[in-house]
Amino acid sequence: MAGITLKGVRKNFGATEEIKGIDLEITEGEFVVLVGPSGCGKSTLLNLIAGLETISTGEIRIGDRRVNDIPPRDRDIAMVIQSYALYPTKTVRDNITFGMETRRVPKAAQAAALAEFAGLLQIDHLLDRKPGQLSGGQRQRVAMGRALVRKPEVFLFDEPLSNLDAKLRIEMRTEIKKLHRRLGKTVVYVTHDQIEAMTLASRIAVMDEGQIRQFADPATVYEDPVDLFVAGFMGSPPMNMLGGYLVRDGGMAVLCGEGATQIRFPLPNRIAGRVAGSEGRAVVLGLRPETIFAAGTELPGPDRFVFERPVVVDEPTGPDTMIVFEIGGQDLIARVRPKDARPGGSTFRFEVEMDRAKLFDAKTGQRL
Amino acid sequence: MKQVSGIVRPKGWARTLQRVLLFAVLGLFCVYYLVPLFVMVSTSLKSLAEIREGTLLAPPRAINTEAWAKAWRSACVGVRCNGLQPYFVNSVLMVVPAVLISTFLGALNGYALTKWRVRGADTIFALMLFGAFIPFQVILLPMARTLGELGLAGTIPGLVFVHTIYGLAFTTLFFRNFFIGVSNGIVQAAQIDGAGFFGIFFRIVLPMSIPAIVVTVIWQFTQIWNDFLFGIAFTVGESNPVTVALNNVVNTSTGVKEYNVDMAAAIIAALPTLAVYVVAGAWFVRGLSAGAVKG
Incomplete structure (x- = not known):
């Protein structure tokens, strides 16, 4: 051997x-x-x-x-x-x-x-x-x-x-x-x-x-x-990579998108603790498609965040349906159960497991 | 091969006319090519009397093989009247080793140059390729001197030596181009399987290259058998190859010009290359179709 x-x-x-x-x-x-x-x-x-x-x-x-x-x-x-x-x-x-x-x-x-x-x-x-x-x-x-x-x-x-x-x-x-x-x-x-x-x-x-x-x-x-x-290479469909800035809003959060469509993703304590005090820093928020689903369709867990966006297109794969939506001009993919899917154009309530979110430095690409 | 018989073609009188014209032209070319051969064969089968009386294109009235027998056994080449037979044997003794050695070395060169990538392989190959473009008249004198030094002047082994050297450029080129299409993975797999340079060559690579071997053998055989320049320059009298002897048969004048004997001798001298095309050609097709060279 x-x-x-x-x-x-x-x-x-x-x-x-x-x-x-x-x-x-x-x-x-x-x-x-x-x-x-x-x-x-x-x-x-x-x-x-x-x-x-x-x-x-x-x-x-x-x-x-x-x-x-x-x-x-x-x-x-x-x-x-x-x-x-x-x-x-x-x-x-x-x-x-x-x-x-x-x-x-x-x-x-x-x-x-x-x-x-x-x-x-x-x-x-x-x-x-x-x-x-x-x-x-x-x-x-x-x-x-x-x-x-x-x-x-x-x-x-x-x-x-x-x-x-x-x-x-x-x-x-x-x-x-x-x-x-x-x-x-x-x-x-x-x-x-x-x-x-x-x-x-x-x-x-x-x-x-x-x-x-x-x-x-x-x-x-x-x-x-x-x-x-590594985050982008592993996983199919790939991890959603959302550019944004760290802001202080009660706890730490990531501010993504612009103007009326801006969304503030609150960071769980585990991640927030690591980036405390670096408000304004450019970051990339990594959300795997399976951590975004239709609101209320999974058992409640810690650090869930709910937001609404219109569906751009839906892509059924059989076991799951991929919902493509947009934040700040960037396409994101959510993986939902086929029966929860809605056609393009309709507004959709997404729930995201922030507990499984990954945060990266926008310049170095390193995990935070 | 791609099946083309099912392709939809346009119809109509213009189309038909086109086909008729096409085949008429092709037929004309065929006749043009075949008439000289026909004249040679038919003349060789006529008696001298018939040649004098009849026309060139008339077929023989009766088949007469005397001219063939004379060309083979008793035609006079210079002062010796033994026919082409001994010279034919000379040619065989020259062409067989020369073709085998140059093909083998070409295969080895091609394999080494593509699969083992020795330092400067491209330069070596470029230099060898250059050898294919040297006009052979240029090397007559230095080669005569070399053969003299080697003690091979005027002998058949000397001629084998010359043909091997100058065949290498072509045989290497053929095999290099063939081996470049053979996947390197096969050589790597054989290396991991524990085979060495010659093990891979003889047991893996050479059996794969039947089509290349056949092409090279046909080419080399034709070149060497038909060579006249080296034959006349580097051999004397008894060691002449058949091409030189044929020239001497035709040029030996003893009164009447025996056209039938000349024609028979020329056909005899050309037969082996024809035979190689027929035999090796069959192998070539078999090699291609059984090839499945992809692993």
Whole structure:
């Protein structure tokens, strides 16, 4: 069993610095998801762990071995990539056993491992086909089989589900989680899909511009983001980000919008205490869509705030309906039960859980 | 392939006229191309007497294969009268190793230049490409000297050497362009699977490149088999390739000009390239359709 340790890892491509100093401690058996927008360096970081790229400075350890100068084949890793990269001229069987073949694993052991994982992944009836004759989902399973069959200590996944259609993606997501439970090996998983990150990870590393913004379990990343970037990246539909100013009004409040449509969002004591005395400061108020609903439709709780705005449009999704409304020229989304929804143009009474509101500094983006 | 037979087309007399014209022109071109071949084949099957009496375009009255036998076995090439046979063998001995070696090295070059990105790969490739544009007359003298130094002057291995060197520019170009379209992920996957430079080349990359191999083999075979310049410059008498011998057959004058023998000899000299097109062409189509090169 092996964890992964990254210390001050940097990677330059010519003059541009792609990875800007990353420290990461992944304990063994953990499922860590690297998530971020495209170009944030998450795939590069994975390639550094795999040894497909050479690190510029810093140190990478797998288990207690420093692997900086160890080639991919000797790192005891397996990798699944987005395009699957199956060997087109080999049968499924030879694709899966190729790694054991090059390592001169005895034939009997190869056959046993093949049988075990082909059964597990339900691809035993495909073994004599070529990759060109498989569907996307089947190729995905073969790629998984090729990775699993050598029983390495660490699995690396680079957007393995991105080429699948939506339904299959959800199915395979569950499969991957089951496999991880069953095998208990360390997994590093790269994706740009924040829902995949939330559902799979034991811890999420949110990356941006070659740095890790936050490394924490999914609930913390979602409910307790460190800055505007993390808050905006996680969640779908995204968090409402409302610009405004801190004012004193009995307690502390955030003043949003202008003129007649101005709204004062009173801050709960927990947040108010942290920003006491900084009236006039420009802030961003973060409200997740599910914390805004039709007034009176949820059990009463602390720090609720009720306001009225006209509905711009309503967007039913089935289980919920998204109500788009406007404050100070900015679109906001509320997530309400379908039966509470009203069509565009009608006035709507919203209730917001200020207890779950997030407050950020408008200039630095840091959480307050 | 995209199905086009179902596309709706305009109808009417103007359209019909257009089609008739189109096929008339195409037919004319076909005749234009095929008449010389027809003349060659029919002349080679006539007796000398018939050639003298008849017209060029008339088909042979009776099939007479004497000219073919003479061209193959007893036509005089210079002073030796053994036909084209020994020179044909020379050409085979030259073309087979030259094609195999230059294709193999081209594949290796293309693979190394695209999948391992050695420092300065682009510069190396640009320089190799430059080799494709050198007029071969320029290198005749230095190459003659090189072959002399190597002790290969006037021999078939010397000719193999020259063709391999000057084939590399093209074979590398073909394979580089093919491998650039092969996903790097496949090479990375093979690396993680534990294969090395040559392991990946022989077991993963080479089996994928059948179409490129076939194209390269056809190209190289045609180039090397049909070469006259290197053959006449770097071989002497007995080691001449068939193209040089053909020239000598036609130019050897012993009284009557034997057009039927000349025609038969020319066809014999051209047959192998035709054969390669037919055989390798079938492989080429198979390689493409079975390719499914996407993993």
